[in-house]
Amino acid sequence: MKKLQLLQQLRESGVVAVLRGDSPEEVVRMAESAIEGGIKAIEVTMTVPFALEAITALAKKYHSAEPSGADYAMIGVGTVLDPETARAAIMAGAEFVVSPCLNPDTVKLCNRYRVPVMPGAITIQEIVAALELGVDVVKLFPGSLFSPSIVPTIKGPLPQANVMPTGGVSLANLGEWVKAGVFGVGIGSDLTKEAVAKGDFSLIADKARAYMESYRKAKAES
Known part of the structure; x- marks a missing residue:
């Protein structure tokens, strides 16, 4: 049941903050600011x-x-390349697992522990392979290679596929992705680069608010 609840919460949240940094302390600060801004x-x-x-x-x-x-957030792990890393992250507290590629053993490990797993895929063949392994959400990566029109193109033959683009999603095109029918979106450096450059992490909270406002508006219009 917890896996189903997490998937529902991920869908409702809509925006996943993908955080990279130079230290765990820096990433924790980034996460706290993103959560303050409404990204869950x-x-x-x-x-x-x-x-x-x-x-x-x-x-x-x-x-x-x-x-x-207001004090709840889902904490997951990304850039997972193998099942050993996935298990270590799950034991450390990760509630969902994201990968840039499709590794069957990683998917099996996550299914064993009933943890949502979102592997990266870029072709119809990869998406079908992910579905056959029991993947609930496919990460379209890198999303920057495509326009939002790729989503209905995928869903033509695969209406059952839940797609989450990551990479290349911005405030300028977020609404188009949402209206195209994505499960959610992953936001990377656009959320944090200005804050890191200026040393002002409150800018992450401001940008997070802008993303969530744009997401909610697009959902209401779609």
């Missing part, structure tokens, strides 16, 4: 040094709150 799904990438420390710290802080409360 955080993906800590395994490219962050000591990433599991950040996942554990965030999970301890945000998982104890009620899912409907």
Whole structure:
């Protein structure tokens, strides 16, 4: 049941903050600011040094709150390339697993623990392979290679596929992606680069608010 609840919460949240940084402390600060701005799904990438420390710290802080409360957020892990990394992250507190590619053993591991897994795919063949393994959401990556029109093109032959573009999603095109029928979107450097450059993490909260406002508006219009 928890997996189904997490998938529903991910769909309702709509926007996943994909966070990369130079230290776990920096990523925790990024996540706190994004959550303050209203983004309720955080993906800590395994490219962050000591990433599991950040996942554990965030999970301890945000998982104890009620899912409907302002202090709750889903903490997941990204850039997972193998099942060993997926299990380590799950044990550290990750509630969902994201990968840039499709690794069958990683999917099987996540299914064993009833954890949502979102592997990257770029072709119809990869998406079908993911569906056959029991994947609930496919990460369209890199999304920057496509326009939002790719979503209905995919859903023509595969209406059952839940697609989440990551990479290339911005405030300028977020509404188009949502109206095209995506499950949700992943937001990367656009959320954090200005804040890091200026050393002002409050800018992440401001940008998160803008993303959530744009997302809610597009959902209401779609």
